[in-house]
Amino acid sequence: MSPLTQTFDHYSQQKRQQQWKHLAILAILLLTLLLSIHSIIIEDTDWQRIGTLEQVLASIGRFAALDFSLIPHLGVPMLETFMMACLGTLLGLFFSLPVAWFGALNVTPSRRLLYPFSRFLMTLSRSIHEMVWALIFVAAVGLGALPGILAIAMRSVGFISKIIAEAIENIDPKPVEAIRAMGGNNFQVMYYGIIPQIKTLVIGTIIFEWDINIRRSAIMGLVGAGGLGLTFFRQMAMYNYGGVTVVILAILTLILLGEIASHYVRKAIN
Amino acid sequence: MSTQSQTQNRQLHWQRYRYPQSLIQFTLVLLALSALAYSIHFLNIDLQRLLSVFGRVGEVLAERYFPPDLAYISQPGYLQSVIESIQMAYLGAILGMLLAVPLAWFAAWNVTPARRWLYPLARLAIMGSRSVHEMIWTILFVTVLGFGMLPGVCALVMFCIGFAGKLFAEEIEVIDMGQVEAMQANGANPLQTFMYAVWPQVRTAWTGIAIYTWDVAFRAATVVGFFGAGGMGWYLKRNVQQLETERVAAILLSIVLLVLVSELISAWARHRLSRRRAGNQLQNA
Numbered sequence: 361m362s363p364l365t366q367t368f369d370h371y372s373q374q375k376r377q378q379q380w381k382h383l384a385i386l387a388i389l390l391l392t393l394l395l396s397i398h399s400i401i402i403e404d405t406d407w408q409r410i411g412t413l414e415q416v417l418a419s420i421g422r423f424a425a426l427d428f429s430l431i432p433h434l435g436v437p438m439l440e441t442f443m444m445a446c447l448g449t450l451l452g453l454f455f456s457l458p459v460a461w462f463g464a465l466n467v468t469p470s471r472r473l474l475y476p477f478s479r480f481l482m483t484l485s486r487s488i489h490e491m492v493w494a495l496i497f498v499a500a501v502g503l504g505a506l507p508g509i510l511a512i513a514m515r516s517v518g519f520i521s522k523i524i525a526e527a528i529e530n531i532d533p534k535p536v537e538a539i540r541a542m543g544g545n546n547f548q549v550m551y552y553g554i555i556p557q558i559k560t561l562v563i564g565t566i567i568f569e570w571d572i573n574i575r576r577s578a579i580m581g582l583v584g585a586g587g588l589g590l591t592f593f594r595q596m597a598m599y600n601y602g603g604v605t606v607v608i609l610a611i612l613t614l615i616l617l618g619e620i621a622s623h624y625v626r627k628a629i630n
Numbered sequence: 631m632s633t634q635s636q637t638q639n640r641q642l643h644w645q646r647y648r649y650p651q652s653l654i655q656f657t658l659v660l661l662a663l664s665a666l667a668y669s670i671h672f673l674n675i676d677l678q679r680l681l682s683v684f685g686r687v688g689e690v691l692a693e694r695y696f697p698p699d700l701a702y703i704s705q706p707g708y709l710q711s712v713i714e715s716i717q718m719a720y721l722g723a724i725l726g727m728l729l730a731v732p733l734a735w736f737a738a739w740n741v742t743p744a745r746r747w748l749y750p751l752a753r754l755a756i757m758g759s760r761s762v763h764e765m766i767w768t769i770l771f772v773t774v775l776g777f778g779m780l781p782g783v784c785a786l787v788m789f790c791i792g793f794a795g796k797l798f799a800e801e802i803e804v805i806d807m808g809q810v811e812a813m814q815a816n817g818a819n820p821l822q823t824f825m826y827a828v829w830p831q832v833r834t835a836w837t838g839i840a841i842y843t844w845d846v847a848f849r850a851a852t853v854v855g856f857f858g859a860g861g862m863g864w865y866l867k868r869n870v871q872q873l874e875t876e877r878v879a880a881i882l883l884s885i886v887l888l889v890l891v892s893e894l895i896s897a898w899a900r901h902r903l904s905r906r907r908a909g910n911q912l913q914n915a
Contacts, residue, residue: 392720393720393721393724395717396717396718396720396721397721399714399717399779400714400717400718400721400779400780400783401780404714404778404779404780404860405778405779405780406776406778409776410775410776410780416774416775419773419774420774423770439672440672440673443669443672443673444673446665446666446669447666447669447670447673447675450666483890483893484886484890486893487849487886487889487890487893488885488886488889489849489850489852489853489885491765491853491856492853492866492882492885495866495870495878495882496687496691496882497683497687499690499694499695499875500683500686500687500690500691501679501683501686501687504673504674504675505673505674505675506673506675506676506679506680506683509673509675510683575761575763576763578763578766579763579765579766582765582769582857586673592766592769596769596773601773604770608762608766611761611762611766612758612761612762615761616761
């Protein structure tokens with residue numbers, strides 16, 4: 361047997377093994393899917409309660425009767441939601457600076473202790489849904505805009521600090537060394553050596569996160585943190601479905617404005 | 631005074647701000663600060679409370695939420711709801727991604743079959759489902775369909791369309807157009823072009839995105855029950871309203887643990903995938 365055929369046999373054997381593995385994964389996925397469909401659509405759903413297609417369409421139709429009388433009352437909640445998103449993002453940035461500093465491998469003060477700890481904090485912050493953060497803070501500081509801001513800030517820390525930490529790990533070390541060689545202390549190294557190099561990326565990240573945070577702050581009112589979510593919740597509680605649609609349209613308007621603003625700011629930076 | 635530095639492949643010119651620029655800079659900072667002060671005033675935030683908030687959180691957690699009622703979350707009813715959450719996330723993610731694939735195809739500028747009407751329509755669908763938060767989708771579907779797991783799945787489907795659709799479309803927009811042009815030159819219709827020129831190029835990247843989407847959908851599925859859509863969220867809501875704080879603590883703990891586990895699994899799977907992808911690229915090169 362020539363070496364070439366041997367290699368080919370080895371290759372085809374590997375290929376076959378891989379195909380079997382893929383088939384097995386696919387079979388498991390399909391089986392789980394069927395199980396889920398069975399328990400959700402057949403066992404759990406009460407089709408009698410949902411009724412016929414016409415009834416479903418009728419209940420969707422109730423949302424179509426827009427309640428325009430609500431519009432004058434939407435200005436203040438919209439402003440509140442907007443401010444909550446801004447303050448939450450800023451506070452999130454404030455919290456994420458130390459986390460990013462500790463979590464960047466090349467500048468962290470202690471690789472043994474602080475580095476894994478801040479990596480864990482990043483994952484934790486992203487893992488917990490903003491609703492859960494809001495519930496925790498509402499329990500701690502009471503109702504109002506403050507728990508919403510804190511919840512948004514905590515949720516943003518993970519993403520912002522991860523991006524900043526990665527940016528710090530990729531910086532050009534020469535300016536840092538130069539400042540060290542001139543006798544600059546840690547703060548001066550940070551301020552003159554690191555920050556100018558990552559500034560653009562950080563600002564871009566903050567704008568991206570701010571855009572998402574408008575979405576998030578619009579639901580903070582559902583657990584008692586003010587803004588458009590509270591208006592939404594009240595309209596829902598009054599079964600005023602037309603008003604609900606108007607509130608959703610207001611949220612969409614706010615998000616659209618945010619998207620336009622972030623587009624122009626990003627253009628101005630580059 | 632100017633220093634130059636090479637960062638990656640971009641040349642940076644550093645310079646001090648001179649007269650008109652420095653004034654603009656100063657005004658912008660001043661405006662931002664006054665907007666900040668005004669919004670703190672408008673939202674009626676007590677700054678002293680802000681400083682003490684973390685001590686307060688610790689105190690509340692230690693006093694009322696400790697020890698977590700672990701016996702409560704090991705009951706079969708709760709464990710059943712955990713499985714329900716996983717199933718909802720699974721079904722929602724798969725259905726959402728099935729719908730997201732054609733939408734991403736239509737919403738990618740370089741391969742969309744009709745730039746005039748299909749492209750803006752698909753863009754609008756993806757943006758619309760992304761803009762509305764999954765909690766609001768949940769409330770709307772619960773209103774229309776009643777309580778249960780079905781509205782939760784529907785909400786997650788909408789969420790996944792927005793989330794995966796955007797990422798899928800972005801992945802299509804950076805493919806190598808040579809293969810697409812070759813297919814078109816041979817007279818292939820848009821579907822054939824998609825199947826044989828686009829799909830093979832994005833397959834691996836999409837698998838990674840799919841794993842990530844499932845992970846994010848599971849994170850959302852743990853709380854959609856808060857508004858009556860089945861799963862663990864329903865237990866959370868009930869105990870929050872009954873002020874059973876130790877049970878709430880246990881439920882929150884279980885949510886965090888499950889999400890961390892799912893994140894680890896998805897990170898591991900994506901890592902393996904990207905390693906395989908790098909290996910394949912090495913072989914092809």
